[in-house]
Amino acid sequence: MQPQGKIINDPVYGFLHFAEPEVRSVIEHPWFQRLRHIKQMGMSHLVYPGAVHTRLHHSLGACHLMGKALEVLKQKGVSLSREDCTAARLAILLHDIGHGPFSHALESSLVEGVTHEMLSAMMMRRMNEEMDGKLTDALEIFDHAYPKKYLHQLVSGQLDVDRMDYLNRDSFYTGVSEGIIGYDRILQMLTVVNNELAVEEKGIQSVEKFIIARRLMYWQVYLHKTSLGAELLLSRVLKRAKELVQEGNTLFATPALHHFLSHRLTQKDFEEDPRHLALFASLDDAEIFTAIKMWQSAEDPVIATLSQMLVHRRLYKTQLSSQPLDELLEAKVNEFKKYFPQFSNEVIPYFVFTGVTQNSAYNIDDEKIVIAMKNDTIKDISEVDNALVTQALAQSIHKNYICYTVSNNHIL
Amino acid sequence: MQPQGKIINDPVYGFLHFAEPEVRSVIEHPWFQRLRHIKQMGMSHLVYPGAVHTRLHHSLGACHLMGKALEVLKQKGVSLSREDCTAARLAILLHDIGHGPFSHALESSLVEGVTHEMLSAMMMRRMNEEMDGKLTDALEIFDHAYPKKYLHQLVSGQLDVDRMDYLNRDSFYTGVSEGIIGYDRILQMLTVVNNELAVEEKGIQSVEKFIIARRLMYWQVYLHKTSLGAELLLSRVLKRAKELVQEGNTLFATPALHHFLSHRLTQKDFEEDPRHLALFASLDDAEIFTAIKMWQSAEDPVIATLSQMLVHRRLYKTQLSSQPLDELLEAKVNEFKKYFPQFSNEVIPYFVFTGVTQNSAYNIDDEKIVIAMKNDTIKDISEVDNALVTQALAQSIHKNYICYTVSNNHIL
């Protein structure tokens, strides 16, 4: 009896198998293990208490789906070597490696201007050096430089296994069945035409459902007004902390957190000095949340109040609207001033503010979803008969939001 | 249209409804919200990456099952007032309120000698004062002092909704289907005989399955050797930290954590000075884990090494055996000395040690499971014809374990 590699239980798909030594090395890497402590859905668990699953779990799941997709393609006669397959599995396993804790909030505060995509690329390069070039092919797939173009599309495209896993997994853990997709059937329908990922004609309905599920998950979960408010509250807490530290105030912080609160770093800084990346790679949700708990008793009343709101779940009241919210903003600012006279005008935007959020289900200008028709032609999914996925769906939808603080914010 | 109370999505049961104002007040209480940041299964997520669900979620789920159970009893003619029902729902909602982060490890280190049951009782009393006595009935149910005895049995007994929820939920989140129980059917079979909770005769099989599921979850999940090893590693880290702080060494710690590292507190201390409880109630997983991450660079090589092992998932190797493991212990100690000559003999027990763990599926001496037979008699479940639940199952099973550290511990 020979060894069978690593097997991990996953409530979403059952058993996940990781047989390739390179894949196992990546999984064991501290930078990958760090993803255990970064929640996939950030603050959404304040609305959906089940949504505490991690980026590590998502990455493992996406890697599993990649294996399934490659198996289907091989069965259909697509020529794929062991090396191709391992590289594709590694590429998707690493696709989220650069995510920090609460990524969206972080990118607008602690590491403003440095995206998680940049960080992922830098971290993968660093790991490739450590691993003697074993990630080179994976990096090429990631960078869209690998000759088998469809492998990149499986990692990042309209029908990639990243989306398939996160829709399924987020749906599973939130308990919102709206996002369930027939991933098994979509995978079964995948094929390759002219070096491009395509879907067999009889899979059109499944792809439509996938796109609709994404749209619905956006409105119901990802842009849920309470989650959105919590995410915005977090980014204001961090922004205030950075402001305070840069003005020379003392604030509880771990060394890594202090580093990012006290420096304004650019992508260039990260590239030139590896310590920035090493410190970034030690941050996680626990460290951020612990600091915020401490900040509840900070001297600055703004950060203390915001931190208490976040820790005790007395979140902003949030409203979404397709109309501008200027009038409401004025009213809420006045209300706030009445109840909280202790705050000066200049800090009110920490407590009452408006903004815009957006969502597009199917980005028609971006990569297209190619349908392999039975008569051997190809079409974009928006061009088939009775297409559900049309210009209308492809349009970005902008929603205005307002967040405000009331005297007695409700919790849960 | 009237308000409908709070509705929360739960992937395990669907929608959970919380209509009672008292229940909602407890949910909104900071001490309850704190349970969001305490994982139900401690370190098990190192083996089952999905097992990151929280004690808050478990408490909400158990409260939901309590509602279902009470509904069934009412349908069967058991007289239950609105007050009875709310009190029972509050009692179960609060049953875990005293759990600290990583309870088992904590109880053997930070707050040695003070159990989470004691802490729960103290916290509930404190909250009852805050809430003007609205928890008095719930406390009586909890303390087994309420006249309707079966309500206590639903909170804490062989067939309580606590177990029903955690078996189901842990099974769901780990992906180990072995623990799935037909909770719906068990609830349907509940009845009351002579003021005692009982199960209708035709529900025997479901109860048997419940007891077996618990047994299997113990061996496969709760006492999984790798989880056990991780739990023991954590408790050694905390023990070492306490040792170092009490010897006067400086170690990174938040104020609350420092408090418990530097004091040896008894139940009496907690009762006499409310500050102890307040500080305890501010601890969570994030705070402990953040400290351990910092301790990786502590001066003391013992705590630094143990902390690195935990953070990077290079856990102890663990073996279980029904035989004593003295010989193996000696061999592993010698091996350790060879590879790690830098450590003195007295700290070796931090790296290589043995112990005993145990499990009993059905504690026959404890509360019994009463079966309401069709012929209007009652029997204990171990006494029915062809009982599966017998003396054999009721016996505690003791297993010896050994944990040891090797030069190159595997991860994941």
Added chain:
Amino acid sequence: MQPQGKIINDPVYGFLHFAEPEVRSVIEHPWFQRLRHIKQMGMSHLVYPGAVHTRLHHSLGACHLMGKALEVLKQKGVSLSREDCTAARLAILLHDIGHGPFSHALESSLVEGVTHEMLSAMMMRRMNEEMDGKLTDALEIFDHAYPKKYLHQLVSGQLDVDRMDYLNRDSFYTGVSEGIIGYDRILQMLTVVNNELAVEEKGIQSVEKFIIARRLMYWQVYLHKTSLGAELLLSRVLKRAKELVQEGNTLFATPALHHFLSHRLTQKDFEEDPRHLALFASLDDAEIFTAIKMWQSAEDPVIATLSQMLVHRRLYKTQLSSQPLDELLEAKVNEFKKYFPQFSNEVIPYFVFTGVTQNSAYNIDDEKIVIAMKNDTIKDISEVDNALVTQALAQSIHKNYICYTVSNNHIL
């Protein structure tokens, strides 16, 4: 302990409860029990082997959902008496009572011109007489004559519990996850505005998903070309049988089947002579299928061949197209003539033919789906911001089909 009524296990929803005596009487009625032997999805099990669930099961499930819906409405303050609720449950329980075996095929052959809706109405009236008027309210709901109009809409409307159950159940039994709907959430969002059924604004996404799920189930399952072909084959078998019997040929048939093969009955006939309805109510899938098995050895080669094709699953080849199929028809007719010279021109339409099938996801002219907006206005779902459900979706889609017989039809 009091009796709790009837409890039935349902893999789709768990336990179904039937407490009301009138509901139980209907369930026990032979005409209702007959639905056990009529498959909900007719011939679809030839494509989806799991799809063998019955109309009885669907009717019980829809009745369960009705109970859930009424509970939600009551929680929201809609005034509903016990009588209202029982009547609504009875109405939905009986909504399919007039379905014969393989309804669609039957309505175009055995009882041409008499729809299952007419038959349901007649059977309900007959049962109401037997039950001393206990179904009077249910009949009024069914006939849209009950003052609480929204109860009719729950029985038959864009968002009725009939559709909710069949989408869910058909999805479950076929294994086509595309049809899964978040019925629990839709029910939770129901409300009543101006005596009309409406959906709360925050339920829009769930309703959209429901409409899309229906669209997808149509294309993927209900109008699956192989099922469609099987359904059409069955109706040709029955048509031929009727032709033969009316021409005076002898053909195996049970008395009831013989009755409908040898008579052309109108609705008036059914109303005037109760024996027609009694005989109709004794037919089921088993009786029809048994006859077809016998007809495999009939003298007439047309019915013998068609029957063998159906029993041995050597079905028509079927193609769907948005274009007319006249040319292909001519080619396939010629091919057929070449391989099967024994058949005269006039019977070729039994083996090769074209037709049109159609589907509309949301019938905009029909009853609308009313959304109760947060600002207390109401809108149709096609009029809300960023509506997915638009004119485009509302359009009926017509598809041409061709069925033909080849020398060696594949099976399974």
Added chain:
Amino acid sequence: MQPQGKIINDPVYGFLHFAEPEVRSVIEHPWFQRLRHIKQMGMSHLVYPGAVHTRLHHSLGACHLMGKALEVLKQKGVSLSREDCTAARLAILLHDIGHGPFSHALESSLVEGVTHEMLSAMMMRRMNEEMDGKLTDALEIFDHAYPKKYLHQLVSGQLDVDRMDYLNRDSFYTGVSEGIIGYDRILQMLTVVNNELAVEEKGIQSVEKFIIARRLMYWQVYLHKTSLGAELLLSRVLKRAKELVQEGNTLFATPALHHFLSHRLTQKDFEEDPRHLALFASLDDAEIFTAIKMWQSAEDPVIATLSQMLVHRRLYKTQLSSQPLDELLEAKVNEFKKYFPQFSNEVIPYFVFTGVTQNSAYNIDDEKIVIAMKNDTIKDISEVDNALVTQALAQSIHKNYICYTVSNNHIL
């Protein structure tokens, strides 16, 4: 893109793949297609309305699990050729081919003394001739004559894929979660030791759960008193029909049914004259049920009454007991005589009777379940530490039953 064989949706496992041409030929064979019309669980749908799944579906599912099991064994280094695998898949696909409609009732009436195992063997031989010997290996596996002994054990043994599928499938379709087994994990734990199927030590709990699940399904579903009563009622209907026909009475029957009502056939008869087998292979549930519907108006009041009881679901009242039921029998006979004076003493056993049924969860004398221990020894599962599967479980349990007819039998 190459063809991928046949893919079938299964709600239990997702997609089933059938790539091998021999497997597809068997699936297309009319004798296999016949299994579409034979319900896996006979009359159980009268208790569990969802339990209408067919033997065809079960056979396809078991074939799928066989493929999964073989994949696991190959991954562990067991040498298996393409031919071995196809033969094993064919063997399990055909294992139920000899089942008639309502097998248990049939074997005690229509074909008394000829078991479905004998019929399966004969039918497989006949099909092998038709298929030019392509089933020879499969037959050897079936007959325990194939050198790779463990393949037979996968077809028929304590841990065969037949049981795994039927427990899972029956559990799924009845909605009784008690029978759910972690089949995925059991399959993953399979291995081969000394040419025998074995289970890795860490799979013990899963196997225990499997055995317990079987035990529970027996008591809760397979031997459910109402199902048992329905099964016994059916066998009495058929027995009476045979009696009547053999006494020269006329009774509605299709030719095949008439053949078996009018002849008493032995295994030898079947072997000598192929027409018996051909007629047997044309019977299905529909044909039997249709006849019973007709018999409701037979002249003989015994068969007419019994048939009405079955069709209208006015079943026997049934009780199970570990004690003899002689006294109760006498009482019920007297009651019956009082209410139904029209029936003579000699036909009373058609309406009131007693009997014995039995069940053994783990047949210890039969094939054992071999556990491959970590220390390279093997043990029977009843011999491992803290075995749950012991002598006690292995004992057959006998239960007495009584069925009786009351004046107004309840239905549903």
